[in-house]
Amino acid sequence: MKRKNASILKSLLLALLFINCDNNDKSFNYTPEEVATTTQVVVKTDKAKYAPGDAIAFSIDKLSENSIIRYKYLNTILSEQPLTSTNWTWTPPSGDYKGYLVELYKKVDGVEVIVGTVAVDVSSDWTKFPRYGFLSEFGAMSESQITATIDNLKNYHINALQYYDWGNKHHSPLKMNGTSPATNWLDIAGRQMAFSTVKNYIDKAHGINMASMSYNLLYGAWSDYSVDGVSSQWFLYKDQNHSNIDKHDLPDSWQSDILVTNPGNTDWQNYIFEKTNLIYQNLNFDGWHLDQLGDRGNVYDYNGNSVALNETFTPFLQNLKAKFPNKKNMLNAVAQYGQSNILSAPVDVAYTEVWGPRDGYKDLAEIIKENNTLSDNNLNTVLAAYMDYDKANGTGFFNTPGVLLTDAVIFAFGGSHLELGEHMLAKEYFPNNNLQMDGELKKTLPKYYDFLVGYQNLLRDGGTFNNPVLISGDGKVSLNSWPPASFSVSVVGKKVGNKQIVHLINFSNANNLNWRDTNGEQAVPVIKKNLTMNLQNNQTVSKVWYASPDLDGGASKELSFSQVGSYLVFKIPSLQYWGMIVVEYE
Structure with a gap:
């Protein structure tokens, strides 16, 4: 045992000597200055x-x-x-x-x-690599305002948009004036909506290959449901005597609370499908972003039968696809509620709205992996993960380090982050725009999206996560295998074809490991330069290269390397938030 340890130590010393003597690779000499x-x-x-x-x-x-x-x-x-x-x-x-x-x-x-x-x-289909954004304001708007919003999102390569609360009543989203759409209507919060704004947004988005998804609950009606032909027999009830409709309470100043219908009731399905068909006849939406309200506890149908709400999702989605075979569908798994039922149905994207207690960076990775498994690795994930949540009760700016570390984790594990619209997202009520992006975040975040797109065939196109053994050759950083640990750089491995991917996510200066950064207090990581790395390796290597969204806009840099004993030895030029090592085998 002592002999083996001595051999490893000798190899590492040789590796360090090799790296320190190699001054010919100019990529090692990079400095931001x-x-x-x-x-x-x-x-x-x-x-x-x-x-x-x-x-x-x-x-x-x-x-x-x-x-x-x-x-x-x-x-x-x-x-x-x-x-x-x-x-x-x-x-x-x-x-x-x-x-x-x-x-x-x-x-x-x-x-x-x-x-x-x-x-x-x-990509011929946006759902292969979804980069999802949102819109939440649909009042009277000029063409130049619409163009500016869409163009800004285009610069992040956002390829689909959720039109949040664009409609009138949840049970009848498109308000009609006879046989034509109404010019204006009120949403549930009493905000003015304009048909022309919704239509112009869709047209403008389509002009740059950005899809548009109509937002609505898969269940839900306003209190005046009966005047629009909704039957009391279609609701879910909190009792077995159909006297207490399950209800989602909203502020008194709003138009209505939301009364919860039964997704498994085929009469309700037929009704809401026809209302959806009316939308599609008048607005060129690409599909339906379905929402839900999470676990409703014990609920019953009109006849007093207990309803397993999550089990109604699959037949609803199956029938929806049969009704609109050429439209895309996705259903929000609120805190993963019903996700196994959702992803066994014909949906096009795995979408999760993340809530506590899953507030750790490790939870984001676990959710993405869960979705991969539940979809048989056929669907990529979008996470609605709201940053600076409590800070957004007031006004100010998003905390850039919190946003970038969260995106680094989500992107490294192959997901994407619903965060960009007319403003950046901090609350589940999307019109909330209390917090703004500061100059640093506006400058930096586009490079993260460039990285997500430029390397999508490594990040989001299959592969198998693994646990490579990586050792710091110079002691400049403390390394630990994922999940993250305080004061360390976390190592995330993935094998993609003949390539070993090694992500480095820098938590060295993190003051906590909670992604939500609810008060905007996450610290800026100190940049680490010229880091010697020793990767346990027993294969023939043809190339080693490195890329980071924090370094030269994500441009890849080929690295000198040497096999010393059982370790592949190389040096990476710079690490701040996130870097990606790629080892290519012959």
Whole structure:
């Protein structure tokens, strides 16, 4: 046993010696200050995603002289061309469901410097890699206001939108004036809604390949239900004598409380499906984002039979798909309630609204993994996870470190985060816009979405999570295998084809491990530079590369490496919130 430990120690010492003597790889010499001396450009695409064969139109805010455009799939360079204009086009390879990163770079004193990056998603169907946003304001609005909101979301590559509370009554969302849609109506909170705004948003979103999902409960009626043809026999009751309708209480100033109908009642299904068909006839929504209210406790149908509410979700969704076979559907699993029933039905995205007690970073990963299992690894996950929840009772700014650490965890495990709309999301009532993004978050967050898109074939396209053994070769960081531990960098492993992925998520300076950062107090991680890493390895390696949304806009950097004993040894240039090591095997 002593001999074995001595051998390992010798290997690690050799590894450290190798790394410290290797000064030829200029990627190790990166410092943020160097990049700051070179003019940075903002690169944008014209659409949120692209179909195979589409040409992509790029634009930049200013020309960077002597720069080169480089197109990459993962770490593989596809082509390069000189940057000669603030606008140009590129047609990617013909494959479907691929993410690319486009880098602009120049040589400064012989050193390659990244001056801008942007990602490209080539996917024929948005539900393969959902990046979900929301809209929550539908009053009278100018075309320029609508365009500005959609364009901003496009810059995050948001490829679908939830139209939250756009409708009138839950049991009759589209208000009609005879045989035509009404011009205006009130939502349940008494807010003015405009048909033209909803329609214009849908049209504008479709123009840049962004889908639009109509929001509504799968059950629910207002107190005036009887005037619209809803029967009292379709409700759920808190008693067996149908005298106490199950009800979701809302503020007295609102139009109504929500009375809960029985999703398993086929008469209710037929009724709400026809109301949904009326929506589809007049508004070109791509599908229905169904919501629920979570576990309702003991409930009964009109005849006094106990109803297992979660078990009604599957037949409802099956019948909905049969009614509208060409529309997308997704149902919110509130705190995972009914998720196994939902994901065994024909839905297109796994969607979870995360509530306590699942407030740890580890819980976000567990939920994504649960959804993977329940969907037989066929669906990717969107998490509605509300940041700075208590802080949003007042006004101010989101806490950037809390947001970025949460997104790092969600993205590393293959999920996406419902957080972006006309404003950033802090509450389950989406119109709440008490908190704003500060300048730092506005600058940084787009790079996280570029990273999510550019590397989606590693992050969200299959693979198997594993537990690689990674050791710090220089003692600059404390490493621990996931789940996270205080004062450590967490290591998350995943095998994708012939690649070993190793995510590093930096909790070294975290003052807690709760993702919600409810009072906006999470600390900024200190940047760690030139970190020697020793990865236990017994395979032949062809390449090692590294990318981080915090470093050069996510541009990948090939690393020098050496096999020393049973360890693969390399050095990563910089780690702040999140970095991704990729080891490619022959």
